[in-house]
Amino acid sequence: LSVEVFHAEESEAKEVIESAYNEVRRVESLLSRFKEDSQVYNINRRAYRKPEVIDQELFYLIEQCLIFSRKTRGAFDITVAPLMDLWAQAARLNFVPTETEIARVMSCVGYQNIILDKNKQTISFEVPLRVDLGAAGKGYALDRAAAILREMGLEKARLDFGGQFYYLD
Numbered sequence: 001l002s003v004e005v006f007h008a009e010e011s012e013a014k015e016v017i018e019s020a021y022n023e024v025r026r027v028e029s030l031l032s033r034f035k036e037d038s039q040v041y042n043i044n045r046r047a048y049r050k051p052e053v054i055d056q057e058l059f060y061l062i063e064q065c066l067i068f069s070r071k072t073r074g075a076f077d078i079t080v081a082p083l084m085d086l087w088a089q090a091a092r093l094n095f096v097p098t099e100t101e102i103a104r105v106m107s108c109v110g111y112q113n114i115i116l117d118k119n120k121q122t123i124s125f126e127v128p129l130r131v132d133l134g135a136a137g138k139g140y141a142l143d144r145a146a147a148i149l150r151e152m153g154l155e156k157a158r159l160d161f162g163g164q165f166y167y168l169d
Helices: 010-031 039-046 056-071 081-093 099-106 134-151
Strands: 002-006 114-117 122-125 156-161 164-168
Touching (some): 010 039, 010 134, 056 114, 056 134
Antiparallel strands (some): 002 156
């Protein structure tokens, strides 16, 4: 994340930039599928066995992702982690996965297999899935960082999150 602020005193700029970074770290700690203390990591380990209670923020984000998945008829799917991992391994070992390997992995992909219970605020999986909120999470973290800047009274800034830009004006 790169944050450039305009029309702010240096001490104020440092404070708001640090707050934006802290918010991005908070969102990452919630959404990372790789950090053992994140909710997404725990969902991926336990939601197939039993419904997993998740906080309201994560529930909302997953709910929005599922709406987008339905609208795109699966072109956007937060359950593609096994497929991404297969192709990453193939690239590392310099091979192309076989159709059999791809079919095996695809049996554990499919947003339709996610069950959200709004009343209990739980998520569960009908098949062993792994959620990856990388694409949506990056945009969400960027939106949250911009919101923090606004809440702190900053009027002009440019945020760059690895090629995704947000202009506060």
